[in-house]
Structures are given as C-alpha cells and as structure tokens.
Amino acid sequence: MLQVGLTHFLIISAVLFSLGIYGIVTRKNAVMVLMGIELVLNAANINFVAFSKFGNFGLGGQVIALFVIVLAAAEAAIALAIVLNIYKTFSNVNVDEIDHLKE
C-alpha cells in the first residue's frame, strides 16, 4: 500500500496553489478572484499542516493553519464588502474594467 508521505501533500498543495493563481489571474469576476485567493491560502494551510505532521516542529504549524483560516474568513468578509462597494460604484465586479488607478 502506498504510504502517504510529505511529498503527496506538497504536490496537492502545489496543484491547489497553481489552480488558485490561475484563477486569480484569469477570472474576470472579482468573486472568482477571491475564490482563487482562498485556494492559495488553503494550499499554504496544507503545507503548514503537512510540515507540522512530518516535521519535528510540534503543533505550531497546525495552530498557524487555524490562524490562517480565521484570517481568511476575515479577509473574505472585507473583500466581499469591497466587492459590494465596487459593484455599487461601477455596476459590475469585473476586475478588467476597474482600472482607474491607471492615470
């Protein structure tokens, strides 16, 4: 039976991270971008937990993963509020068109 080791976790984490980045970069909808960010965060969480399990670091990594989840929730709340405000201003949440920083 295949022993599930650190490498598998890391591979899954890397896949998740890549999917997240892909989502962030390619999606036009701000909500989808946020979902990509969630994927990236969770990829990081998997890494934390995996290193905590296989490494000799105690439970610090798992604790940090919990913190990250809390932070992600807070971040999602704020980000969604921003998205709502963006929607109010621009009548859409299309990040391509929200380029007013330019000039």
Next chain:
Amino acid sequence: MSESLLINLSIIILFLPLLGFSIVVLLGKRFPKLYLLEVGILGIALLLSVALLLGKFTNYMTNDIVASFTWITMGNAPLVGSLNIELGIKIDNITAIMLVVVNLISFLVHVYSIEYMRGDKRYTRYFAYLGIFTFSMLGIVLTHNLLMMYIFWELVGVSSFLLIGFWFEKKSAADAAKKAFIVNRIGDIGMFIGILILFTHYKTFTFDLIFQQIADGNLPFGSDAWLTAAGILVFMGAVGKSAQFPLHVWLPDAMEGPTPVSALIHAATMVAAGVYLVVRIFVMLTADAMLVIAVVGAFTALVAATIALTQNDIKKVLAYSTVSQLGYMVMSLGVGAYAFAFFHLVTHAFFKACLFLGSGSVIHAMHHEQDIRNMGGLRKKMPITYYTFLVSTLAISGVPFFSGFLSKDGILAGTLAFGKLTGHWLIPLMAFTVAALTAFYMFRLVILTFHGKPKDHHKFEHAHESPFVMTAPLVLLAVLSIFIWYTPNPIAPDAGWFMKTWVKTPVQVTPLESRFNFMQPSREEAKVHGEVVHSVEYSEAIHWAHYPAMLLSLIVAGLGILIAFMFYQWKKLNADKLAVKLQLLYNFSLNKWYLDEAYDATAVHGTLGSSKMLAWFDNKIIDGIVNGSAWVTRFTSKLSGLFDTFVVDGLVNFSAFFSGFIGLSFKRLQTGKVQTYIVYVVFAVIFLLLFLKPF
C-alpha cells in the same frame, strides 16, 4: 549789577524775539491778536537792553564782559591737535549800545507796523518774521566769535529774504528777495574763506583769542599777506551785507518789501551788520586791508550818491542814500576813524529809520504812490511827518545841531587827516563831494515831496496825517537825531560822552611794520594814558583837520542845500533843461551806472550761459555715458538672457523631457489591472527562486 546778571540779561534779550517768533508763527493763525504779544516782547527786550546799557556803563565802563562755553570738543584730532569750538557772548560798550539801537528801532518798527500793515492777509506772520529778524541781528551783536557771527549772519540773510519777499505775489518782490539773498551769498563766500583762513591757523573762532595771537606775533601761515587776505575776505561779507560797491545792487531792489521792513533792514540792522563786523575785526586789519576798505567805502559812497541824484521813487532815493552813508562808515573804518564810524552807524540808524518810516507815512497817505514827481505840497496835510522828515534830512545833510553833523564831521576830519598823513587825497575829495551830493538830493526829496504845489490833486485831496502809532515812532526818532543826546557841545563830538568815554578806538594788534605809520602808538603817550592808540602825528593831524573839515563840510552841505532850493523850490534853475544838457550823465545816473545791466550781461548771462553749457554737457556727455552704460547693460543682459533660454532652460527642459520619455515608455507596464500585477509578481517570484537560488 553783577557780571552774571548782565550776561543773563543779554541772553534773555537775545532769545525773547525768538520766543515771540515761535509763539506767533505756531499759534498766529488761531489767535490773530498775537502780534500784540510780539510787539510787547520787543518792548520788554528794549527795556532790558536799556537796563543792560545802564548796568554796563555804571559798573563796567572799561571792562568787557565775556561768557562762553565749549560747544564742540573734538579731542585730539589727527594732524590737527586738540580742537574746541566755543560759543559765547561778549558785552563791551559797542555791544551794549548796539543792543539798545537794534531793539529800539525794531520796537518802533513793530509799533509802526501795527497801523501800516493793517489789513494785510499775512498780518501776524509779518510780525513773526520781524521777530526772527531781530533775533538774528541781536545774535550778531552779542557774539564773541566768528562762527556764531557767521551763523547769525546767515540767519539775517534768511529772515531778510522772508521780509523783502513778504509780498511774494508781486514778481518784483520775489525777485528782489532772491537777488538780495544771492548777492549776499557772494560776499558770504569771501567771509567764509576768511574765517576759515583764521580758523585753520588759530584753531579758534573767538575774536579775542585770535587777536591775542596776532598781537603775540603769530601771523596766519607766518605772513602778513595772509593777514591782509583774511581781513579783506572777511570784509567781503560786509561788502555783501552792507551793500558796498560792487555788491550794493540788492539794496535798492529790496525796497520792494514793506516800508517798515526797509526801515528796519536798511537803517539799524542788516546793513549795519556789515559795518559792525568790520568794527569787530578792525584791530586785525593791516594797512593794505584798510586802504582797500577805505577805497571801497569811498567809491560806494560816491556811486550811490550820484545815483540818488536822479531817482524819482521816494524809497529808491533813500535806498541809495543808505548805500552812500554805509560807504561813509566803511570808508571811515578804512581811514582809521573807528569811533566815528560806529558813531555814524548809531546816528544814521536813527535818522535813516526816521526817514524810511516818514516815507512810509507818505506812501500810506498817498495810497501807495511812491513817485515824488506826483507828490508835493504835503507839508500842510501831514505836518508831523513833514517836520520829523525835515529834522532827519537836516541830520543826514550834516547841518549843525543835529546828530549827523557830529558823526559826519568826524568822518570827514578823519579822511582829511588820512589824506594828509598818507597822501591819498582822493578819499577826502570823494568824501566831501558825497557830502555835497547828499545835502542836495535829500533836500530835493524834501522839496519835491512836501513843498510846492500838489501835482496829483486827486491823491492829494485824500492824503491825511498818519495815526498816532505811526507818528509817535517818527517823533521819537527825530528827537534822537538832535545833538544833545550825544554831546553837550553841538560842534565838538569829542566833547560828548559818546565819543569821550563810551567808544574807544581799540589798539591795533597787527605787526607794527604792516600798520599805517600813524596807527602806531608812540611809546611815551601810551605810557601816560595807557589807551592812546594813535601816534602824536595822527592826533595832530586830526586836530589840524578838525576845523577845516567842519568848515568845508558846512560849506559843501550849505551849497548842496542851496542848489536844491534853487532848482526845485525857487525854480531859478531848471532841472529838466540841465538833464537834457547833460543827457549822458543824467542817463548814467538814472540808470544806476548801468550796473544792473552790466551784471545782467556778465554775471546773470554768464551764469545762464555756463549753465546752458553745463546742461549741454549733461545732456550729451553725461547722459551719453549713462545711456551708453545702460545700453551695454542691456546688451549683456540680452546675451545672458539668450544663454538662459537656450543653455540653462535647454538643460532643464531636456531633463524634464527625458523623464517624460522614460515615463512614457514604462507607462505601458501600468495597466491598472490588478491581475496583470499579480502575473508580474508571480513571475518575479519564480524568477527570484530560480536565479537567486536561496537554497
């Protein structure tokens, strides 16, 4: 009276008129009655100066009272040494007498002006001016040094300017004031240089200190030529102020001022200042300087007398007579008759003030008619004016029993003695001629004005005697023109207290070899009397000259008066025919020797011409230089402007353009799209991981 009391008294007398001036000039507009205060102040000053005179003569007949303080201490100036400038007051007999004379005439003029100037629109200011004028004159009288003398001298110049030009709306008055001021300035330059010669050498302005050093043999720059020069240069100030030839031209024009002002300026104060100055410096005059002074005085007297013969303006005649009499005084000083010069100054002050005020009374009565050809017969209408005028005329003509005879006779005797001792007979000759001319023109004036038939009936009908405030000064001055005030013996001035005890000829301080021989005291006599300053020779000459001079002066005066009566009273001779016959001489005299024209042609046009030259020089050369430098400046600034626009601005603009170019080229990276940035970040992180290889 103690000395300090006398000093304090003199200071109060000096500053009272200034106080009056300040009050009246500041508050005169609000309180038009303040002129009475000014008159009252002069009255007080007069009383105080009489008190001072009495105090001086009872207690200090032979002493001089001096008070001084150091005004400026310059410490030890490099190249000069210690330098102190002192101001101070010196009261000798002459000062005390002058104080009374100046204050008396000034007071009478004030009183007289109350009526004469009534209705003038600058009535109070007129009195203020009189006040400052009196102050300036008193300063000249009281000073004990040349510096203060010069300061007050100029103050007199300024205040006479104000008074002569009092009716400045009239162009002639404004011009006359200007002329008086400028002509005086010419003399003052000489005086200033003379003062500086003395100061440079002696480091002091004080008369007595300078004289003391000269007496000790310390001559300016070690030569008596410098002493002569200093004497003549200081005398130049007197030439201007006392209207001596060739600077006398301002005085007749100054008649444009109000008549009381003429009386004040031309009788007792301003013109007397010049004579007073020469009196003050008399002891340091060398023989050469004295000869110059005598000749200038004699010539002035002659010129003015010949001009006065033909003038038709009542004030002009008096003006030239003043110039002539001043010439007498100056000549008298020049020939060494010091005491008689001062005596004549005093007697002349009274009778000439009387004449001027009398002429003012006539002008007032005739409604500003000044031409004597339009007068006549005023004797009946204005008896007081007539008789006072007559008394003064007798005095000035040198008729016995009047003051003028005493002083004039002394001067004539002095010139005779001078002629005998030095051989300069021309001076006595001129002096006697002038005496005859004076008698003639003064009686011509009296006869044409007061005798005969009125020529202008309309004005004659309206003529009336002047009110009391105008006649009272006339009477007082006429009374002072009688001999009794000066001497008990009407034909011997020497017997009087004035000449015997009050005024003494001071001892010359000039080196013996540069004096006239007769000015050297003989040793024996000096020992006996301690005060005799002339040689026996001179005393004898004066003694010898006394009776001939008296006789001659009587003859010439009588002749002059007789001829005047022949011409104008009895009409035995016709003046007009004579004038036609002597057309050339007549015109020469009528036109005042063409001196004004000569000055106009030379001095005035010369000045104008040279100013025009200078203006041209300024316009073309100086302005050219200025404009040229402006052009050069503009050219260089244009150059540097170009440099700025192209080089400096070019650099600045280039850097701006370069930054802009860089910005433009990198602008494309800034899409404003968050996702693009994230792509950059991701690729950057990958790049960093791959190439920096942290592991």
